[in-house]
Amino acid sequence: MSLVLEVLTGAVTGGTAILYAASGETISERAGVVNLGTEGAMLVGALAAYAVAAETGSAWAGVAAAGLAGGLLALVFAWFVIDRKANQLATGLLVLFLALGLTSLFGGSYVGAQVKALKAWPVPLLSRIPWVGQVLFRHDPLTYLSFLLVPAIWWLLFRSRWGVLLRAAGERSEVLSTYGHRVAPLRYLAVVAGGVLGGIGGAHISIAYANAWFENMIQGRGFIAVAVVIFAARQPFRVAAGAWLFGAALALSPALQARGYGINQFALDALPYVLTIVVLVVVGRRGVTEAPEELKKVFETAGG
Amino acid sequence: MTTTVPPASTGPSAADDDDHEIDLSGATVGEVATEDAASGAPARRLAGAARWGVGLGLAVVIFGGFMLMKGVNPISAYGSMVRSTFSNSDAFGGIFVRATPIMLAALAVSVPARAGLINVGGEGQLIIGAVAATGVSIGVGGSLPGAVTLLLMAVAAMAAGAAWSGIAAVLRLGSGINEAVTTLLLNYVAVDVMLFLIYDKWKDKNGSGQPASAPLPISQRLSLLGTSRVHIGIIVALVAAVVCWLVLRRTSWGFRLSVVGGNPEAARRSGLRVNALVLSAMLVGGALAGLGGLTQLAGAEFKLRPGFVATYGYLGFLASWLGRHRPLHVAGAALVLSAIAIGGDSLQIDSALPGATVNILIALVLLAAFAVQRGTKETS
Numbered sequence: 001m002s003l004v005l006e007v008l009t010g011a012v013t014g015g016t017a018i019l020y021a022a023s024g025e026t027i028s029e030r031a032g033v034v035n036l037g038t039e040g041a042m043l044v045g046a047l048a049a050y051a052v053a054a055e056t057g058s059a060w061a062g063v064a065a066a067g068l069a070g071g072l073l074a075l076v077f078a079w080f081v082i083d084r085k086a087n088q089l090a091t092g093l094l095v096l097f098l099a100l101g102l103t104s105l106f107g108g109s110y111v112g113a114q115v116k117a118l119k120a121w122p123v124p125l126l127s128r129i130p131w132v133g134q135v136l137f138r139h140d141p142l143t144y145l146s147f148l149l150v151p152a153i154w155w156l157l158f159r160s161r162w163g164v165l166l167r168a169a170g171e172r173s174e175v176l177s178t179y180g181h182r183v184a185p186l187r188y189l190a191v192v193a194g195g196v197l198g199g200i201g202g203a204h205i206s207i208a209y210a211n212a213w214f215e216n217m218i219q220g221r222g223f224i225a226v227a228v229v230i231f232a233a234r235q236p237f238r239v240a241a242g243a244w245l246f247g248a249a250l251a252l253s254p255a256l257q258a259r260g261y262g263i264n265q266f267a268l269d270a271l272p273y274v275l276t277i278v279v280l281v282v283v284g285r286r287g288v289t290e291a292p293e294e295l296k297k298v299f300e301t302a303g304g
Numbered sequence: 305m306t307t308t309v310p311p312a313s314t315g316p317s318a319a320d321d322d323d324h325e326i327d328l329s330g331a332t333v334g335e336v337a338t339e340d341a342a343s344g345a346p347a348r349r350l351a352g353a354a355r356w357g358v359g360l361g362l363a364v365v366i367f368g369g370f371m372l373m374k375g376v377n378p379i380s381a382y383g384s385m386v387r388s389t390f391s392n393s394d395a396f397g398g399i400f401v402r403a404t405p406i407m408l409a410a411l412a413v414s415v416p417a418r419a420g421l422i423n424v425g426g427e428g429q430l431i432i433g434a435v436a437a438t439g440v441s442i443g444v445g446g447s448l449p450g451a452v453t454l455l456l457m458a459v460a461a462m463a464a465g466a467a468w469s470g471i472a473a474v475l476r477l478g479s480g481i482n483e484a485v486t487t488l489l490l491n492y493v494a495v496d497v498m499l500f501l502i503y504d505k506w507k508d509k510n511g512s513g514q515p516a517s518a519p520l521p522i523s524q525r526l527s528l529l530g531t532s533r534v535h536i537g538i539i540v541a542l543v544a545a546v547v548c549w550l551v552l553r554r555t556s557w558g559f560r561l562s563v564v565g566g567n568p569e570a571a572r573r574s575g576l577r578v579n580a581l582v583l584s585a586m587l588v589g590g591a592l593a594g595l596g597g598l599t600q601l602a603g604a605e606f607k608l609r610p611g612f613v614a615t616y617g618y619l620g621f622l623a624s625w626l627g628r629h630r631p632l633h634v635a636g637a638a639l640v641l642s643a644i645a646i647g648g649d650s651l652q653i654d655s656a657l658p659g660a661t662v663n664i665l666i667a668l669v670l671l672a673a674f675a676v677q678r679g680t681k682e683t684s
Binding site (some may be wrong): 036076080084087089090092093094095096097098101102104105106108137190194215219220223224226227230264266269270272273274276280281299 | 370373374408422424457477478481482484485486488489490491492493496497499501503504618621622625655658659660661662663664665666667670671674675677
């Protein structure tokens with residue numbers, strides 16, 4: 001398989017987890033809440049999926065558990081940020097610490113456990129298409145679902161009534177209140193939805209991508225997801241592109257190494273993060289200036 | 305009325321002392337309690353203390369619940385945590401050793417926060433500082449007296465840390481990208497820089513095969529305080545805290561930072577050079593963290609290794625928030641968090657729980673603090 005093909009395929013595989021998390025974060029940020037705890041949601045999701053899959057033998061039960069775990073964690077975050085008005089960034093990091101500790105405490109017995117992973121399921125006919133078939137249609141079911149997730153979220157945000165309310169919560173919450181809608185429940189819903197999707201993203205990493213569980217296995221993907229959402233200006237389709245871009249950066253390392261290119265492993269490890277920063281700089285300005293008003297307040301500009 | 309942080313700081317004089325910061329918008333990172341300390345204070349303070357008690361109590365109980373789920377007796381676990389941390393002089397000294405990089409990383413958050421900036425890059429800046437210091441140590445070798453080398457290492461560490469945070473500052477000023485995101489991403493890049501070096505060019509040939517840089521010669525290590533294992537780094541950190549406090553309160557630079565943090569538009573219109581202030585605030589922050597990396601290198605670890613200063617940057621970030629970004633409170637918060645972290649070692653040794661478990665307790669305690677300290681944002 002050519003390098004390009006392998007990287008493109010890997011882009012989709014590796015990008016799926018980030019796509020889920022970023023899609024969730026998109027909903028959250030549109031409502032005016034930035035959740036750095038997404039990394040934590042992915043982490044608890046990864047463990048929940050692995051543990052439940054190991055115990056029950058069903059990968060899909062694992063996925064469901066992952067969504068639940070991520071949602072619960074996000075609920076905790078939401079309470080502190082919405083009800084107690086705590087700082088969103090600091091609370092997000094705290095939630096991450098909580099997740100790190102919880103997964104360490106409860107995950108120890110699952111390291112090395114055997115799990116029936118989510119296997120790749122080539123789509124009949126479509127997967128035979130040269131090039132495109134390889135890149136898009138030979139993945140696991142969660143990845144296929146993510147293809148559907150993107151337009152669904154777009155529709156939800158921009159064509160549904162709930163989406164209007166949600167975006168209003170992020171842009172002009174006073175207007176919402178004036179018309180008798182309560183802002184807080186909307187935000188809770190948005191943040192929890194973000195957590196559920198983040199948890200599912202984590203599930204993908206543990207039971208489809210890496211097929212393993214070990215401490216701290218998310219490696220900053222949750223933060224990358226937040227960054228992707230920012231430079232994609234919270235547009236679902238752009239978010240997908242960003243997630244796959246990062247997936248491509250992730251896939252580059254094993255692909256190059258398998259071909260004997262002598263590029264330093266750590267340089268390749270750093271590539272995704274550097275790439276994200278570069279993309280942020282090049283296209284991200286719009287994501288900053290067009291941010292929902294409520295979100296802008298979180299990132300208090302000083303000279304920016 | 306915002307309750308200020310840990311019991312030690314309540315009391316009219318303490319509240320008045322630090323309330324000279326400007327708070328023009330009331331909804332910024334640089335916010336500070338500007339409400340007066342006089343009206344109805346005693347009753348409110350009692351209520352505040354009660355809230356603290358409940359919050360911390362809940363944290364302790366919830367964590368105890370988690371321990372129970374893993375078959376550990378919480379009472380005995382807490383008991384041995386407290387015992388081994390405070391009656392064991394080694395562990396007790398360890399509080400100050402661990403607090404040193406955390407405190408400096410926390411100050412690295414506090415100074416930029418005064419200008420309304422969010423520096424989550426403590427991890428990376430700590431590491432880059434230590435990397436630069438190691439580079440100087442290797443480059444100089446034995447050709448200079450140890451103390452001189454150490455000084456050069458400190459300068460290099462601060463410069464490197466400043467450069468690392470400077471990247472984020474420049475990106476913010478040039479492209480408007482919020483520094484919270486860029487500093488966060490740069491943390492991972494810094495780790496890779498360090499790993500690249502210790503797996504390859506700097507790998508200790510006489511080591512056990514583990515990837516690590518060669519240990520610092522004794523002459524380049526920080527001396528110890530008395531007969532304990534506490535090194536003078538803690539003095540450096542405490543002095544830094546006091547210096548930050550003085551600089552932020554008494555110098556015009558510090559004052560200007562507060563104005564920028566309070567209301568950047570007003571700052572710009574009144575002729576302040578906001579960009580220069582933003583940049584300098586971030587540079588100072590990065591330098592402080594870089595210094596923290598040096599203290600950990602030359603005082604405790606003596607070499608770079610995978611996992612060097614892991615999570616210390618984030619703990620510093622949390623300490624700064626706990627201390628409301630006021631340097632002296634932040635120093636206290638760093639000590640508290642460090643004590644809890646050291647207690648976590650006991651969890652591992654005495655109660656056989658995984659090392660990272662203590663993060664749960666830290667998170668719960670801080671969440672309790674956040675729940676008790678009401679935010680001052682006027683909109684959600």
